[in-house]
Amino acid sequence: MGKKCVGVDVGGTTVKIGLFEESGELLRKWEIPTRSENHGAAILGDIAASIREELEKEGVELSDVRGVGIGVPGPVTADGHVPRCVNLGWGSCYPGQELSVMLDGIPVKCANDANAAALGEMWQGGGKGYKDIVMITLGTGVGGGVVIDEKIIAGKHGLGGEIGHIHVREGETERCNCGGMGCLEQTASATGIAREARKFMAGSARPSVLREFGDNVTAKDVLDAAKAGDRIALEVMDIVCHYLGVALAAIAQIADPEIFVIGGGVSKAGPYLTDMIQEHYEKSLTLSDYRPVIGLAKLGNDAGIYGSARLVLD
Numbered sequence: 001m002g003k004k005c006v007g008v009d010v011g012g013t014t015v016k017i018g019l020f021e022e023s024g025e026l027l028r029k030w031e032i033p034t035r036s037e038n039h040g041a042a043i044l045g046d047i048a049a050s051i052r053e054e055l056e057k058e059g060v061e062l063s064d065v066r067g068v069g070i071g072v073p074g075p076v077t078a079d080g081h082v083p084r085c086v087n088l089g090w091g092s093c094y095p096g097q098e099l100s101v102m103l104d105g106i107p108v109k110c111a112n113d114a115n116a117a118a119l120g121e122m123w124q125g126g127g128k129g130y131k132d133i134v135m136i137t138l139g140t141g142v143g144g145g146v147v148i149d150e151k152i153i154a155g156k157h158g159l160g161g162e163i164g165h166i167h168v169r170e171g172e173t174e175r176c177n178c179g180g181m182g183c184l185e186q187t188a189s190a191t192g193i194a195r196e197a198r199k200f201m202a203g204s205a206r207p208s209v210l211r212e213f214g215d216n217v218t219a220k221d222v223l224d225a226a227k228a229g230d231r232i233a234l235e236v237m238d239i240v241c242h243y244l245g246v247a248l249a250a251i252a253q254i255a256d257p258e259i260f261v262i263g264g265g266v267s268k269a270g271p272y273l274t275d276m277i278q279e280h281y282e283k284s285l286t287l288s289d290y291r292p293v294i295g296l297a298k299l300g301n302d303a304g305i306y307g308s309a310r311l312v313l314d
């Protein structure tokens, strides 16, 4: 019998945990609440206790586990240092080392959650079969992860893969959550797409099916309307995909991946969206004839546990 590995994805409200075969087969997954009170002091202990409990149910000894990977929602350096994690209330710490001590010293590796998700998609998702992938998650915000030669590029300060805050747009007048102006996230996240649609509607009296939704318009409404040929929705998506194309071309000129994997709620628009991004990407990258694939993520919310588990297989 091969060894097992465990992937942990720590979110602000729940911790997702998965038990895997080394082959990548998911055997069992479960969730526990994230107790972020008291500076998140209970989180790692809760995870260790939950892993022990579920392993026992499966009849798996801790010694049969090759290691545990843990993804956290904040910057993590390549050596597993978390300078701080606002969402969990943590200050400077080494969560991997702490969790390893709680689990009889088995190896525990730590990564940023979005970077772990990219590794998960490379392993068993939309990037399977590739070694160099860049993942872009278009959700409430824009997340990202860069994996080169099957390794996460975390960077010296954990900044690697922070694609959402690449500055792409001059003339932006509102502030991003990060304090900057003109970040990719401000235009290409689900929130950004809806904001762009509201601006378009306010800026003209042209008819659009989006007007039915008023200020409650969502990114899904915009994509559905664009697919149906609505002019304003198409113009909104043209701007969104222009800035995505600019960002992806810039990333290609630094990391040169084989594939871009697009995930998050907005990616439910499928090939319609990736085709539009590809078209704009090609306008922005004229240096090389090589065109990376722009594909879709496949693992949804499980990408984090897959990638965290994959961390321990190096």
Ligand SMILES: [Zn+2]
Binding pocket: 164, 165, 176, 177, 178, 179, 180, 181, 183, 185
């Ligand atoms: Zn930003």
